[in-house]
Amino acid sequence: MIEQRADLANRHGDVGAQRVLAEELVEELAHRALAKRDAAAMAGRVPRVAGMQRIIHQRLEHRRRQPVEIEARRPGDGARHELERILEQSHKGVRVLEDARGHHLRRDLVAEQKNRQTVVAPPLRQQDLFQYLPARLLGFDAVYGHEPAGFVIGDIDEAPRIVVAEIRDDTESLLLDSGGQLTHAAPGGALVQWLQAYSLYPDDLRMVLATFLSEFHGATLWHGDAPDLILIAPSVPPREILNRTQVLDSSPALHDEFKQLGMDEAAGLFGFYLLDDADLRTFSSGARINTDDLTLLEYHAPRSLLIHGLEDKNRAAILLPQSDALPGNFPQDQRDAALAAAATTSLNVDDPDGADHFLRALDHRPVTAPIAIARGRAALAHSNFQIAYHAFDAALVLDPNSIQAAWGRAETDRRFGNNEKARQAFRHILERDPNNLPALESLRHLATDFSRWPEAEDLERRLIAADPHAGAAAYAQLADTLLRAGNSEGAHKAMEDCLARDPYNFQTHLNLGSLLRTQKKWAEARQHLEFVRRYFPDSDVGTYTLLFEVDNALGDPRAAAEAVRFGLRMFPGNSDLQRLTLIH
Numbered sequence: 001m002i003e004q005r006a007d008l009a010n011r012h013g014d015v016g017a018q019r020v021l022a023e024e025l026v027e028e029l030a031h032r033a034l035a036k037r038d039a040a041a042m043a044g045r046v047p048r049v050a051g052m053q054r055i056i057h058q059r060l061e062h063r064r065r066q067p068v069e070i071e072a073r074r075p076g077d078g079a080r081h082e083l084e085r086i087l088e089q090s091h092k093g094v095r096v097l098e099d100a101r102g103h104h105l106r107r108d109l110v111a112e113q114k115n116r117q118t119v120v121a122p123p124l125r126q127q128d129l130f131q132y133l134p135a136r137l138l139g140f141d142a143v144y145g146h147e148p149a150g151f152v153i154g155d156i157d158e159a160p161r162i163v164v165a166e167i168r169d170d171t172e173s174l175l176l177d178s179g180g181q182l183t184h185a186a187p188g189g190a191l192v193q194w195l196q197a198y199s200l201y202p203d204d205l206r207m208v209l210a211t212f213l214s215e216f217h218g219a220t221l222w223h224g225d226a227p228d229l230i231l232i233a234p235s236v237p238p239r240e241i242l243n244r245t246q247v248l249d250s251s252p253a254l255h256d257e258f259k260q261l262g263m264d265e266a267a268g269l270f271g272f273y274l275l276d277d278a279d280l281r282t283f284s285s286g287a288r289i290n291t292d293d294l295t296l297l298e299y300h301a302p303r304s305l306l307i308h309g310l311e312d313k314n315r316a317a318i319l320l321p322q323s324d325a326l327p328g329n330f331p332q333d334q335r336d337a338a339l340a341a342a343a344t345t346s347l348n349v350d351d352p353d354g355a356d357h358f359l360r361a362l363d364h365r366p367v368t369a370p371i372a373i374a375r376g377r378a379a380l381a382h383s384n385f386q387i388a389y390h391a392f393d394a395a396l397v398l399d400p401n402s403i404q405a406a407w408g409r410a411e412t413d414r415r416f417g418n419n420e421k422a423r424q425a426f427r428h429i430l431e432r433d434p435n436n437l438p439a440l441e442s443l444r445h446l447a448t449d450f451s452r453w454p455e456a457e458d459l460e461r462r463l464i465a466a467d468p469h470a471g472a473a474a475y476a477q478l479a480d481t482l483l484r485a486g487n488s489e490g491a492h493k494a495m496e497d498c499l500a501r502d503p504y505n506f507q508t509h510l511n512l513g514s515l516l517r518t519q520k521k522w523a524e525a526r527q528h529l530e531f532v533r534r535y536f537p538d539s540d541v542g543t544y545t546l547l548f549e550v551d552n553a554l555g556d557p558r559a560a561a562e563a564v565r566f567g568l569r570m571f572p573g574n575s576d577l578q579r580l581t582l583i584h
Contacts (some may be wrong), residue, residue, distance in 0.1 A: 103217065
């Protein structure tokens, strides 16, 4: 057995490495017997021509340094020459990959037949669908993969066989699993497909969905974070989804994970619902189909790459054909509770427009405490204080012990300016529930609004202690509070804690750069400010004024001038930056 420096797939990317490997194998052949072993197949798909090189690199890196064993059944005197000649045939794989960029051989199966002719399989059924959609095949039971082709040397006296990837005649749908192998859906499995709602015109989104629906049935469309869409096919009936989610939600660990997604209860999952199969077909009706030989999306996509606000246009376009806020055949006896839970999920993920959408479906329905609380929170999100007061008061009548309703009433007071009344109400809530996160957060806002920094720091630390999922943002907020309180040492420690949890936290890098600048630690300050310029160039104009000062302090006026020029490209017409150009 030989531990190769790179396996067969990896060597397709480097012709020179082929020759070196062949020579090494020839040397080994004279000293030991080699056993047969399968090598990674080269079957695969490439979502788009421009991204081909990146994807191939990722796949090949994954398989780097895997052992390949070769069996020579009757190695004779000419074995060295024969083996070297055989291995050199895989050079054709390099040309296949190079030709793929120009000839759109995406996802086709590449193989070398017994006569050593490199061939390409015809497109598989349903494969055109995935030209731009990096799919994952998820099965509830299992995902079945095809066995990889063998890297086999037959009798040396016969025509050798080197199979890079087999051509298959399967007529069923074939996809790629997470390991890059051809698979088909397991019984009860579903295809879960991520889609973008940003940088994509509504007509192109319709085309993508029409292409998908031309092959799949029983689909539903959901959303994750605001710009992300999730397409599932086939989808199970809504009652089954609800029952399954309720079972999962009964587990404390899973309930906690659902809470982190914004779901206070199982039915809150439907806060992410958008369209069922019938509505999807209405939405995509008349759209063209995107295929390998008619790659419309590849030509359309660049037009929308830098267009902002397309996610909002797509969301509005998607909701137009929606026949119901919940999927069809949703259990009627659970409909009102599910709509309230869905509205609550939307509010928890900062989507008040989505909450309004679900709440409108509850118009003229009997009011419950959860419905009233959701209406109050939605009104508060839109700064409609009178409606919020009315809704939270109604919720407290229906459920006088509701902490959520009490918090909503107090938060409305705070935002309306009844600060002392709000403060007392929040403290009463903490007497009942000392770790109530919304009440602690509201009190923190009151403290910062009135520059009570020691009180704000104490509340920040209580929030971190009470929240088992306190992340980088909590430490960034603590650092900001400590900076305002003049506690530079404590702020620096909080910033380090923040970056340990999120190395890309924008605000902390900017604050740390500013802090180090005041301490005249110029080189360290520059490192953090340059980080902000590189990854968040249009987030804060102060980045460039700070860089101007730091670069000059380091004796680099050229870099200082370049920072100002760069900043003016991000913030054209900014008076502070224009003034710095005159100073320089």
